[in-house]
Amino acid sequence: MTEAFATKPKPESSRKDVAGRLFVLELSGGRIHSMRPDGSSRKVIVADCHLPDGIAVDVEAGHIYWTNMGVPNLDDGSIERADLDGSNRKVIVPQGVTFTPKQLHLEKRSGKLYWSDREGMRVMRANLDGTDVETLVKTGDGNRGDATKWCVGITVDPKRRQIYWTQKGPDNAGLGRILRAGIDIPEGEDAVSRTDIEVWFDGLPEPIDLELDLASRVLYWTDRGNPPLGNSVNRASIDAPARNGRASELVVRDLMEGIGVALDVPGNRMFVTDLGGSLYSAALDGSEKRVLLSAQGNLTGVAYAEIPSQEN
Template sequence: MTQRQERLFVLEASGGGRLFSVNPDGSDKTVLVTGCRVPDGVAVDTAAGHIYWTNMGVPSENDGSIERVDLDGGNRTTIVPSGVTHTPKQLHFEATDQKLYWGDREGMRVMRCDLDGSNVETLVQTGQGEDDARDETRWCVGVAVDPVGEHLYWTQKGPSDAGRGRLLTAGIDLPAGESPADRSDIEVLFEGLPEPIDLELDLVERMLYWTDRGDPPRGNTVNRSPLNPPDAQRTPEILVTHLMEGIGIALDPAGGHMYVTDLAGSVYAAGLDGSDRKEILVAQGNLTGIARAVLPTGARVR
């Protein structure tokens, strides 16, 4: 394939762990990588020609990692080695500062690093040690960054179907003299959510989108809210319902589309308001992260 093209990049946690790409209509499925250790979050840097993903590994073993390949699946490289991050989940590539951001579930952290895996930093620390790690309200999962507003957003999902999930925000950088565990600029945007997972931002319309895999009617949904909602509007707008354990979300703001994955193995396409929902892939294994990218002219997917 040699012409400029839009592709979706999807992770399958089952089947030995795979990264594959498809067209936005679900056609031309191409497996790029196999043998991933429970992959969860994926991000694409088209300018450099790289795809990044997180490997959860075995949560009890503190052996998570982050890997990278070229757009065609070649030159597979581990950039954040096993154990530097505990259980890395959803992943965000920020082109402005050339960083990767991710949630570390049992590590109870929001983290970032340079694109080569150097300069690993902890930005938020919600707990320490095994006792705290058993408290699922401390688990950080989804992450997104607003470089214009200089804010970081993340989810803390809470126990399964417990209605104790939260969505929080803070500055991208630590306030001077503070630590990740005691920073004073953290704000809770939403609490009492079923089980929020992945986050995406529409920076033009200043909207925040997220998946929630908790119990219906508010769970197994896609939701959105203004980035800075007035107190009177702090009720999420539910856009999509009846997902089967919804996980990943990717936006195409210019085209007016969203793409969503669930653990039952479906990839959904819909309008940004949730309209015209359709399944573009079904029965694909346990799907987790998804990313959308417009590939440069001449880029190849195997």
């Protein structure tokens, strides 16, 4: 592992009063599963979701948030919130406000939820209660079938005040891209015409979800396209300049259409889901890959959280 990607596990003494918990979305069953990081103690905490896709956890407030992608031609996507055990369920962004919301990112310090809206061709955000919905990026209008404009994954770099998102592209067309821009629209510009958008990577098979290791400044993403570059997890330093040979590293292979990715940086591990119904764990460098769950419908988003032991 290169020095730029090195991580140092947190001392065990600082982790003994917390217990890790995974939250996994089952698209086909419309359910949210909660389990230990080894896949044990699994239980369904939310049912009857409308094609759930992205999930985020706010441990401090005791909430989970998730997107319901809905049926693309019906414009019935939404965002919901519940307590960590699935109780007190509430719609915070109702149908008709966002088209097909996909990956969801919680930026706690600013009190904002960020998400990508696929057929809506937008990057959006709102307050944690669903108010003050904004469109930060709009990639197209009218032709919802143009997959090059579909926004899918999302993450935030609060240090540099930037957002990263994926535009998937058609199936296995090699037109997928990862882009970034400022966290706010430049003054005097709008979501359509903003001039600070940078193509960070292009020519990818089908990039989907994003996760950022802020400590090491490394971005991870899943790709659901075909091998040799797809069905994978990849990573790259977000501070490496393009003209000096920015390059990505393929760290996990042999997924069945990879979708969700979550990092436990102190524990030097990642968790990955795929549409084939498997949940995996691996070290951050891709070694020690193992299957935690298999044949569980179609899995989409995954989130990892360290929760005080008495609440786990």
